[in-house]
Amino acid sequence: MITHIANAADRLQPVRGELLSRVTGKTDKKMIARIFVSLSIFSLLASATAHAADAKAGRKKAQMCAACHGIDGISKMPMAPNIAGSPAMYLEKQIKAFRSEERKDETMNVVAKPLSDADIADLAAWYSGLTVDVTLPN
Ligand code: HEC
Numbered sequence: 001m002i003t004h005i006a007n008a009a010d011r012l013q014p015v016r017g018e019l020l021s022r023v024t025g026k027t028d029k030k031m032i033a034r035i036f037v038s039l040s041i042f043s044l045l046a047s048a049t050a051h052a053a054d055a056k057a058g059r060k061k062a063q064m065c066a067a068c069h070g071i072d073g074i075s076k077m078p079m080a081p082n083i084a085g086s087p088a089m090y091l092e093k094q095i096k097a098f099r100s101e102e103r104k105d106e107t108m109n110v111v112a113k114p115l116s117d118a119d120i121a122d123l124a125a126w127y128s129g130l131t132v133d134v135t136l137p138n
Pocket residue numbers: 061062064065066067068069079080081082083086091094095104105107108111123
C-alpha cells in the first residue's frame with residue numbers, strides 16, 4: 001500500500017513539472033498553485049513513509065532473533081514458536097504488538113522495543129519468505 005503511494009508519487013512528478021511550466025500561461029494560476037502544493041505534500045508524505053520490505057536486510061537483522069527462533073525460523077528453544085513461513089502481515093502485527101506491549105511477553109517486549117517499522121517490515125519479509133515443509137503423521 002505504501003509502495004503504491006510511493007509509485008503514484010513518482011508517476012505524478014512529470015505532471016507536477018508540466019503544471020509548473022503552465023503556471024505562466026493563461027490557465028487559472030491560483031488553481032494550479034493549489035494543485036502544485038497538494039502534490040508536493042503528497043509526494044513528501046509518500047517519501048517519508050515509503051519503505052519497501054527488504055528480506056535480505058531482514059536476514060541480517062534476524063541475527064538477533066536466531067538464538068530463539070533460528071535464522072531459519074524454526075524454534076531453537078522450548079518456549080519460542082516457529083515463525084518460518086508465517087504471513088508477513090501476521091508477523092508484523094505480532095511484533096508491533098510486542099513493541100507496544102499490547103501483547104505481553106517478557107522476552108519479546110524487550111526484543112521488539114528498539115525495532116523501527118522498517119526493521120519489522122524487513123524481519124517479516126525474511127521470515128515469511130522461508131518455505132516450510134510439513135509432513136502429516138500416519
Ligand atoms: C530470547 C529469546 C527470543 C528472541 C531473541 C526473540 N524471540 Fe520472538 N519470541 C520468543 C518467545 C518466547 C515467544 C513467545 C511469546 C509468547 O508466548 O507470547 C516469541 C514470539 C515471537 C513471535 C510471535 C509468533 C506467533 O506466531 O505468535 C514473533 C513474530 C517473534 N517472536 C519474532 C521475533 C523476532 C523478529 C525476533 C528478533 C528481532 C525475536 N522474535 C527474538 C523468544 C524470542
